[in-house]
Each structure stands twice: as C-alpha cells, then as structure tokens.
Amino acid sequence: MSGRTRIGFIGLGMMGHGMARNLVAKGFPLTVVAHRRREAVDDLVSLGAAETTTPAEVAAASDIVFICVGNSAQVETIVRDRSGLAAGAHRGLTIVDCSTSDPNSTLMLAAELMPLGVDYADAPLSRTPKEAMEGTLDCMVGATDAVFARIEPAISAWAGRIVHVGKVGDGHKMKLLNNFVSLGYAAIYAEALALARKSDIEPATFDSVIRGGRMDCGFYQTFMRYVLERDENAHKFSIGNAAKDLRYLEAMADATAFANPVGNAVKNTFAGAAATGRANHYVPMISDIVAAANGTRLH
Numbered sequence: 560m561s562g563r564t565r566i567g568f569i570g571l572g573m574m575g576h577g578m579a580r581n582l583v584a585k586g587f588p589l590t591v592v593a594h595r596r597r598e599a600v601d602d603l604v605s606l607g608a609a610e611t612t613t614p615a616e617v618a619a620a621s622d623i624v625f626i627c628v629g630n631s632a633q634v635e636t637i638v639r640d641r642s643g644l645a646a647g648a649h650r651g652l653t654i655v656d657c658s659t660s661d662p663n664s665t666l667m668l669a670a671e672l673m674p675l676g677v678d679y680a681d682a683p684l685s686r687t688p689k690e691a692m693e694g695t696l697d698c699m700v701g702a703t704d705a706v707f708a709r710i711e712p713a714i715s716a717w718a719g720r721i722v723h724v725g726k727v728g729d730g731h732k733m734k735l736l737n738n739f740v741s742l743g744y745a746a747i748y749a750e751a752l753a754l755a756r757k758s759d760i761e762p763a764t765f766d767s768v769i770r771g772g773r774m775d776c777g778f779y780q781t782f783m784r785y786v787l788e789r790d791e792n793a794h795k796f797s798i799g800n801a802a803k804d805l806r807y808l809e810a811m812a813d814a815t816a817f818a819n820p821v822g823n824a825v826k827n828t829f830a831g832a833a834a835t836g837r838a839n840h841y842v843p844m845i846s847d848i849v850a851a852a853n854g855t856r857l858h
Contacts, residue, residue: 576688583606653709696718754853786858
C-alpha cells in the first residue's frame with residue numbers, strides 16, 4: 560500500500576504545513592525537520608509524525624522527501640549542506656522539489672544526485688494555503704515516467720489536480736509560465752484600476768463591467784476581493800516572491816536566447832513594488848502601490 564512509503568518533508572510554511580498534514584492524516588509515515596514554524600512541527604508531531612534535527616536525517620528515514628521552501632538558493636542548501644539531503648541519501652531515495660525554483664538549478668541538482676542513486680523531480684504548486692490544508696492543490700510534475708509513478712500516490716494526498724508535464728525541470732518551467740500569466744494579469748489589473756480611478760471611474764464600477772464577463776476568472780475575483788473589500792488575506796502570495804519568480808522567468812528566457820519584453824515589464828512592476836519596502840505585502844496590494852505612484856487611491 561502507498562501508506563507504507565516513508566515520506567520526509569522539509570519546509571513547513573503556509574503551503575508545506577497543509578501538504579504535510581494531509582500526508583500524515585492519510586496514513587503516510589512522516590518525518591519532518593523544524594525550520595521557522597515551530598507550531599507546524601508540533602501540530603504534525605501530535606498527529607504522529609516523527610521529528611529529526613537535520614535534512615540528512617530526514618533523507619535517511621525516507622523513501623520520498625518533499626521540499627517546499629522559498630527559492631532555489633534554499634533548496635540548494637538543503638540538498639548540498641554538510642548535513643543536507645545528499646549527505647544522508649541512500650540509493651532509491653527520491654527528492655521532490657515543490658518550491659517555485661529556477662529550472663537551471665533544478666537540472667544541476669538532478670545531475671549531482673544521479674551518481675548517488677537518487678532520483679530528483681520537480682512538482683511545484685498552484686492555488687493557496689487554503690487548498691493546501693484541504694488537499695486540493697494543483698501540481699505540475701517534471702519527472703521520468705518511472706519516478707512519476709512512484710511519487711504520484713504521495714502527491715495525491717495533497718493535490719486535487721496533478722499534471723505530468725514532462726521531464727525533470729519541466730514542472731518548474733511550467734510553473735514559471737503559469738505565474739507569469741497570473742502576475743501579468745495582476746500588473747494589468749493594478750494599472751487599469753489606477754487609470755480608471757484617475758479617469759473618475761470607481762473600482763466598483765470597473766468591477767461591475769468585468770465581473771461575469773469574458774475577462775472574469777478566479778484570480779480576478781481574489782484580486783478584487785482585496786480591492787473592494789480590503790481583505791488582505793484574499794490571495795496570500797507575497798510581492799517579494801512574485802518578483803523572485805519573475806526573475807527566474809527571465810533566467811529561463813535568457814537560457815534559450817528568448818526576448819521577453821512583456822515578462823520584463825511585469826518583473827519590473829513587482830520589483831519596483833518590492834523596492835518600496837512592501838515585499839512582504841500580498842500580490843493584490845500592488846493595486847495600492849501602482850495607484851499611489853500615479854497620485855491616486857483606490858479606496
């Protein structure tokens with residue numbers, strides 16, 4: 560049974576906590592290591608998870624290890640550190656990076672781990688911490704067919720929609736493209752709302768035209784829940800992380816000698832917003848930043 564597969568989990572943040580909680584709740588033996596959120600570790604241990612002190616110990620105790628952290632630099636440290644996953648790795652171990660990472664880094668790590676008999680896969684996420692807790696995240700996986708078959712039952716514990724997009728690295732490439740589309744919309748919404756307000760069209764009037772029409776979508780609705788209702792938790796993804804993902808998109812484009820002027824424009828919108836000291840604010844709040852830069856307010 561899939562429940563006998565030993566799972567390790569590193570990165571118990573807003574997304575990782577819910578993912579790990581679903582794994583242990585659905586019968587997977589789970590080993591975790593504390594990082595920043597002690598309360599998440601305590602919750603998982605209370606449900607039956609085991610706690611260790613280093614990623615190396617997590618690797619030694621696991622058949623599959625999931626990583627869910629903020630960026631590629633953190634992933635590289637978790638794998639390469641003296642007490643990292645590679646140090647505790649055994650032949651047959653599979654490491655799955657669920658972070659939104661630089662595909663170039665992903666391919667390097669996969670190549671480094673191959674001589675150790677360790678398989679590497681990328682399985683980045685879409686949706687929010689709410690869906691992480693509910694076990695209904697979207698997931699796009701880059702892995703060989705054999706590795707995908709091995710990890711899919713565990714991913715199914717926390718994902719409602721799983722797409723095997725291709726080989727190692729392709730999951731992270733697709734995730735960056737996905738975020739480019741959503742963050743591009745966010746930049747457009749913010750600019751359109753600010754221009755509307757400068758032109759004496761209120762956000763509620765703007766919304767009355769877009770909502771229910773062809774340009775409506777779930778992302779628009781969560782974005783506008785902040786704009787109209789000031790719900791700061793409508794979409795809990797930070798401006799700083801958005802800027803990071805768009806830098807990775809730029810690196811992905813550079814690796815293929817691809818001109819991406821729209822991607823760079825969106826990146827600059829978020830990088831500029833982060834530079835104002837609001838990197839920890841959530842994405843819909845960029846509407847306030849763009850409005851202020853144009854001498855107006857949306858509320």
